[in-house]
Amino acid sequence: MTYGMAGILAALLIAYLAGGIPVAYIVGRVHRGIDIREHGSGNVGTTNAWRVLGPAAGVAVLVLDVVKGAVAVLAAPYAAAAVSWQASGAAPAGVSAALPVLAGLTAVLGHTYTPFLRFRGGKGIATAAGVLLVVTPLAVPILLGVFAVVVALTRMVSAGSLVIALLYPGVVGLFYRDVPGALPFAVAAAALLTWRHRGNIARIARGQERKVVWRRATRESGGER
Secondary structure, three states, X not given: OOOEHHHHHHHHHHHHHHHOOOHHHHHHHHHHOOOHHHOOOOOOOHHHHHHHHOHHHHHHHHHHHHHHHHHHHHHXXXXXXXXXXXXXXXXXXXHHHOHHHHHHHHHHHHHHXXXXXXXXXXXXXXXXXXXXXXXXXXXXXXXXXXXXXXXXXXXXXXXXXXXXXXXXXXXXXXXXXXXXXXXXXXXXXXXXXXXXXXXXXXXXXXXOOOOOOOHHHHHHHOOOO
């Protein structure tokens, strides 16, 4: 289906605003009455929510960030079709075909640079996962498996996130190269997520990145608390 340019722009704006909903900030305010940006790493995302607000709140943030990424992609064609300004002219067929992946990338941009918090958002991994579930679903179990292995070996969530971000274009190239816009989306998403983790990369290089504490192992071995 070919959409009008106004419809395309409206769909991308909605995706950006949906992705920009600062779930961790809202949960922090509702659950604990705090501004999560002033605690922990200051990041408005799942990992910091887990550390600052606790596991239940962290899971809630994770699920809602994933959902908003998926909804942004699923809603994009309906939003584009609903806006039928004839004066806008038709968008190129390639742009219309790539609308879902464009909306997905825009949603991730909304999460990482949310307009609701002066463009200071999260790292984008959970929202990107929601996009992946819709656009490239086969990539999800592969990347989740790699993520789990890397985090188990390094005890660093950031390391797992970086590895799957860099791996994603290759997975898309193998399984989804015929999906319009999928490979450019994967490359752009990998670049954005890597850029958002640049501070983590520097801390990993210095050996200063925070690590996951396995509670059972800590109690049994008397390790770090």
